[in-house]
Amino acid sequence: MNYISAENISKSYGDRVLFQGVNVxxxxxxxxxxxxxxxxxxxxxxxxxxxxxxxxTGKVAMNNDINVAYLAQEPVFKESETILEHVLNSDTPILQAVRHYEEVLEKQLHDTSEKALLALQKATERMEELKAWDAEARVKQVLGMLKLEQLNQPVSALSGGQRKRVALAKVLIDEPDLLVMDEPTNHLDLDMIEWLEQYLERSKLTLLLVTHDRYFLDRVCDEIIELTEDGVYRYKGNYTYFIEKKAEREAQDAASVDKAKNLMRKELEWVRRMPKARGTKAKYRMDAFDDLKEKAHSGKREGKVELSVKMARMGKKIMEIENLNKSYGEKLILEDFNYTFKRRERIGIVGKNGVGKSTFLNILTGKEAADSGDIDYGETVVFGYYSQKGLPKTDDKRVIDVVKEVAEVIPMADGNQLTASQLLQRFNFTPEQQYAYVSTLSGGERKRLYLCTILMDNPNFLILDEPTNDLDLQTISVLEDFLEEFPGCLLVVTHDRYFMDKLVDHLFVFEGEGIVKDFNGQYTDYREQLLAKEAAEKKAEKERKAEQKEKKTEVKPVAKKKLSFKEQKEYEQLEKEMEELEKEKEVLTVRMNEGITDHEELVSISQRIGEISDLLDEKMMRWMELDELT
Known part of the structure; x- marks a missing residue:
């Protein structure tokens, strides 16, 4: 069944053509x-x-019989809504019932009036009628995995990352037939990404997504659509297959372009020899020449980022940290952290959102003060700090002016010097884009410009906080190649597992409560160790329970002690009393469900039912003791 189709669609903004003739x-x-x-x-x-x-131009057709959910890169909210109102804002009767039940339940915690009790009773009956308890459990699972706990918090009070997680929760809870997502892993910690990966991998829904997370692409998607200036290319396979086939295609295109160039040289000679007054009989040769010219120049269309800067000299002493402490109120970020950085160290930082990874980077670079402890910097250390905040407010500036504010001329690693314009061209900014305002750039282009300004200072200690967010796969690949050859120190916070595995030697693992452990290995090694540990703990627990069960069955039965006359009477009396209590509880329960209007009577019945339950438990325990002796 076809869900969506687009025929010959094109889109431009002014003179800038984004795509044209696209069929999807x-x-x-x-x-x-x-x-x-x-x-x-x-x-x-x-x-x-x-x-x-x-x-x-062109047209788009969507199947009207399917439920569609869209996670935009910058989700739009009603600012007055709470988290709960947004994620359960649905036309589905089951989700409407869940939302009403959760709202009534929350109110009942603060309001024990008769009206509140009746509202809860009706909401519970509606949940039973629609068999909505499974849906409620799924809602709580999604919200729990995405660390959305204060459900009455207004959306207007949330950070950008929290807003993205709220929007993600909504599209997952809706369980659409078609789910479209733009950079779903941004603002998620590694545990959340791996959970989302497994969720989508197991799900039967239809999926269209944009993401730079290559492990995510590899494990979730079974087809890749590549949008280029030449058109759309489809690859029936995961990301690994896409890389292999793209390389083959580009090699074939390059060979075809080289062949066209050779043919064009011959045609060019013919064109130059032709008399100026050409006859119509040579028109086919002129048309063929134009086709060859276009083919010969087709290989130059897609620019490529080139990263190459001169690194400041680094001395023997880098940075020594001694007994570093940091907390916010009762929340402990660092406790007596010690470390001595060595030359060419490559460290990844992992931990759940909110444990203090960015705070740690801010302390190292002097943007934030520690509560206590010392940091001793080497005299030659030059930091390059790529933070999540990105470029300062520069929307009203032209791209080239942003670079010129840092330097007019930039020394390169090979000894040459580049002008600001030449450097921007290496970062794949065309002359036209260089004189465009920053406000016209895409999110990824802004990040690329920001990276350019960071590297212009020729740092020898790079600190990168989520550097791959919004960058395209090509730029990420070039950045990885650059960092692999970078002779300075590297400290990386990223949820891009592929990026981290490729670049780091060991990890700082932020476990919370001020604990930071040094793990010797890559991220995949760390995750495998964690999974192995969890599996071992589960196995040990299973063996312990089996051993306890075996010991219990091996215990020899003890000769039963006969009941005394008094105990026999008590045993018989307990059976009668429990039967009477059960009947009383049943009568009271029926009375409560009849819709009592007297608040005092309702409270009295509720209290008595609680007392009966306690008495039944107590009498049942005694009855079981005596029953063992019969």
Whole structure:
């Protein structure tokens, strides 16, 4: 069944053509990723497919019989809504019932009036009627995994990362037929990403997503759509397959372009020899020449980022940390942290959101003060700090002016010098883009410009906080190549597991409560060790329970002691009393469900039912003791 199809769609903004002549289709059950360089229009294409934007040409058709959910890169909210109101804002009767039940339950905690009790009773009956308890459990699972706990908190009070997680929770809870997501792993910690990965991998929904997370692409998607200036290419396989086939295609294209160039040289000689007054009989040769010219120049269309800067000299002493402490109120971030950095160290930082990873980086770079402890810096250390905040407010500036504010001329690793314009060209900013305002850049292009300004200072100690967010796969790959050859120190916080595995030698693991452990190995090694430890603990627990069960069965039966006359009478009396209490409880329960209007009577009945339950438990325990002796 076809879910969505787009025919010959194009989109431009002014003179800038994002894409043209694009044909895309999506069928039931497919899990497809859309990849392209920054600024190629990935997010715009998703908006067009979802009907949030109109194409300049072509048409988009969506199946009207399916439920569609869209996670935008920058989700839109009603600022007055709470988290609970947003995630359960649905036309589905079951989710409406869950929302009403949760709201009534929350109110009942603070309001024990008769009206509140009746409202809870009705909400519970509606949940029973719709068999909505499984849906409620799923809602709580999703919210719990995404660390969304204060459900009455207004959306307006949330950070950007929290807002993205709230939006993600909503689209997952809706359980759509078609789920479209733009960078779903941004602002998630590694545990959340791995949970989401498994959730989508097991789910039967149809999926279209944009992401730079290569492990995520590899494990979740079974098809890749690549959007290029030449058109759309489809690859029936995961990310690994895509890389292999893309390399083959580019090699074939390069060979074809080289062949066209050789043929063009011959045609060019012919064109130059032709008399100026050409006859119509040579028109086919001129048309062929134009085709060859276009083919010969086709290999130059897609620019490539080039990272190469001169690194400041680094001395023997880098940075020594002694007894570093930091907390916010009762929340402990660092407790007596000690470390001595060595030359060319490559460290990854992992831990759940909120444990203090970014705070740690801010302390190292002097942007934030520690509560106590010492940091002794080497005299030659030059930090390059790429923070999550990105570029300062520069929307009203032109791209080239942002770079010139740092330096007019930039020394390179090979001894040459580049002007600001030449450096921007290496970062794949065309002359036209260099004189455009920063406000016109895509999210990934802004991040690329920010990276350019960081590297211009020629740092020898790079600190990167989520450097791959919003960057395209090509730029990430170039950045990885640059960092692999970077001779200075590297400290990385990232949820991109592929990026971390490729670059770091060991990890600082932030476990919370001020504990930071040094793990010798890559992230995948760390996760495998954790999983092995969890499996070993489960196995040990299973063996312990089996051993206890075996010991219990091996215990020889003790000769039973006969009941005394008094105990026999008590035993018989307990049976009668429990039977009477059960009947009384049943009568009171029926009375309570009849819709009592007298608040005092309702409270009295409720208290008596509680007393009966306690008495039954007490009498049942005694009855079981005596029953063992009969």
């Amino acid at each position: 289709g999506l069928d039931m059950g497919q899990k497809v990723a859309l990849v392209a360089r920054n600024g190629a229009g990935k997010s715009t294409l998703l908006d067009v497919l979802m009907g949030r934007d109109m194409p300049d």
